[in-house]
Amino acid sequence: xxxxxxxxxxxxxxxxxxxxxxxxxxxxxxxxxxxxxxxxxxxxxxxxxxxxxxxxxxxxxxxxxxxxxxxxxxxxxxxxxxxxxxxxxxxxxxxxxxxxxxxxxxxxxxxxxxxxxxxxxxxxxxxxxxxxxxxxxxxxxxxxxxxxxxxxxxxxxxxxxxxxxxxxxxxxxxxxx
Numbered sequence: 390x391x392x393x394x395x396x397x398x399x400x401x402x403x404x405x406x407x408x409x410x411x412x413x414x415x416x417x418x419x420x421x422x423x424x425x426x427x428x429x430x431x432x433x434x435x436x437x438x439x440x441x442x443x444x445x446x447x448x449x450x451x452x453x454x455x456x457x458x459x460x461x462x463x464x465x466x467x468x469x470x471x472x473x474x475x476x477x478x479x480x481x482x483x484x485x486x487x488x489x490x491x492x493x494x495x496x497x498x499x500x501x502x503x504x505x506x507x508x509x510x511x512x513x514x515x516x517x518x519x520x521x522x523x524x525x526x527x528x529x530x531x532x533x534x535x536x537x538x539x540x541x542x543x544x545x546x547x548x549x550x551x552x553x554x555x556x557x558x559x560x561x562x563x564x565x566x
Contacts, residue, residue: 394543394559397536398456404532405453408446415442434515441522448529452536458563460486467562472553479560480548483541490534497527 415438422435454460467478501523503509511517540559547555 394456394540397539401453401456401536404449408450408453411442412446415439434513437511437513437515437517441517441525445522445525445529448526449532450529452529452533455486455533455536455540458561462562464562472557475561476544476548476553476556479556479562480541480544483537483544483560487534487537487541490530490537494527494530494534497523497530501527 418432419435419439422432425431451460462482467475470478501520504519504523509519511519544556544560547553547559
């Protein structure tokens, strides 16, 4: 695997740890809310905050799934191909994934930009300024688009050097026999 792809994997490992800690904090917050309700009180806003946390952690977590080759792929045909054929499928897969991530990040900016220009806030008791969760969500998509693009370039570089084993290490499907 190229050094850039290896560096990206290390960064995404750390991102995954942060995402996991944020999810654990959200679970703790929810448990405290459950206990508080049993005692006749409530913290309020747990459902709203947990919704934001799920959107943000998902947008950041998909980059980790990418570098761990954990995204779902249908590999029925790919498994039967020679290394060159598998590498072509891997490049095509990364190209589609990168393109999709770039489009979502690009379109996500439009959502965030509108929120910033209008100063929108949630129609909830917390009245959360929506730019806060949307910024974190959008940043996750930008990171995913950047991660996917870096892996695509790394895979293409190795493909052009006829290093199909490295292409598989960067963009292949995990769990094959």
